[in-house]
Amino acid sequence: MRWEGDRQSDNIEDRRGGGGGGGFGIGGGTVGIGTIVVALIGSWFFGVSPSTILSLLSGGSPAQVQQAPAHPPANDRETQFVRTVLGYTEDTWTQIFRANGATYSPPHLVLYSGRTPTGGCGTGQSAVGPFYCPADRKVYIDLTFFRMMQQRFKVGGEFTQAYVIAHEVGHHVQNLLGISGKVDSARQHLSERDANAASVRLELQADCFAGVWAYHTNQAKQIIEQGDIESALNAASAIGDDALQRQSRGEVVPDSFTHGTSAQRVRWFKRGLETGSVEQCNTFEARAL
Template identity: 50%
Template sequence: MRWEDFRPSGNVEDRRGQGGGGGGFGMPMPGGRGGLGIGTMIVIGIIAWALGIDPRILISGADMLGGNRGGYERQAPAPQPGQKGAPSDQMGNFVARVVGNTEDVWKEVLPSQMNRQYAPAGMVIYTGSTRSACGGAQSQMGPFYCPLDRKVYIDTSFFQEMQQKFGTGGDFAYAYVIAHEVGHHVQNLLGILPKVQNRQQQVDERTANDLSRRVELMADCLAGVWARNSNDRFNAITEKDMRQAVAAAQAIGDDRLQGRGRGEVMPDSFTHGSSEQRVRWLLTGFKSGQVQSCDTFRTSRL
């Protein structure tokens, strides 16, 4: 992946080194019961999965949507903004250039295919913990998208976790992670996220999990749409790159993670999709390059 050729985004906010600001300011439990924050939820997840980190939310995005069926609540204000613009270190520069490429692709794809203008998402990179408009952000949460401030949050140590915990990595695998979160932003711009959240408040847990799966698999598909259109324009993605992304999608399927963490697989509890589903929807987006091919809400078979 020749990411060095991509344009760096100016919408990156570097909060690394600020420290603090995260724990205890998460969203409430569904329906407000108990008032537990997302930090507590993460600790529970760590214990439950016994892997040192909750794998279901490593590439989470809409976990903040799916887990909070009681609705978003704006919490404490964010800390002082970090440095804006592309960081000079290699990892920060990598993130900025991948984000810049998603901006260049979606500003053309979204108007031409969906008749919608693309407003770029913000990208916050941090270490340890910080705050978002959706509550506390902690490295254990993995990357996520907050629709309230329209920003993606990522502690880049997550990429090391991908290698150490799941044995998968590589530049394009990391770009897939970023593109997945940007896919949630595209869903937000299309009005999908608020509709799903409203629906989740009206249904039982099994149906809510199904809605969450559809959100996540659509974001995987949109990551594939980005990859296809990026390659058509910049010819920067190789077959090896796609194998990296497929390996990453396989590694974080709910069935594989539950098998490793619990020793049993419970499909009704899936919130992101099986390994087969994640790979299939990623490749669906890549093969078609069309947003409309990613409508996971109009198919009975995920």
């Protein structure tokens, strides 16, 4: 992936080395090991912090905790890369929003190590991977996750990492458009099976939005090199609900899917990448995913 020398975003909070506060802030009720396992599996990739899930399952609400101190972002290559990709997402979504008569408000991206408090989504922990917190409109990433992704799923490369970041920013776009809020409200009145199905459509749309980002950024900057798309598609396939369940529990339970199958994640990312059209990402009206 070509990215060196391009604009880097200033919307970065670097909390690495600043401590992360306490553990899960869970209110009300008790949480068993089984519930914790469900929360960790359900949010392993591209979801919200498991503490949010745990809090809701235990009858409480997301904990409010003090923010960890931020420091000026480091200047190593990995940090420069994240700042550049975030800058790409800002440029792409600013252009798309402007073309539709709207103003894009970019998220902040928080770099942390181990764990960190959030502004409404409990305590983020590195074990769950990157996540977006709609309450404070921030993306949270422990960069060791990318090395873990290479070790566990044998997928890597900078374009794959950019896809991960773009997916989380896709959730921010959904938040700005009011899509995620509507889905969250609807899920409260649905059965567990139907609520999970709604979550799948939300996640697949974020995959499609990541593809839209890649299309427009490549048009403007020619960032994609040979092998980049294949690596991103391999990552999308590796993190499908069916693949994750098969790896973690040895069986697949479709009614419990929250992110979509490997084939679905690949299909929707490719749709965004090939069309560059937000309108093509309407997973909620698609008859077949």
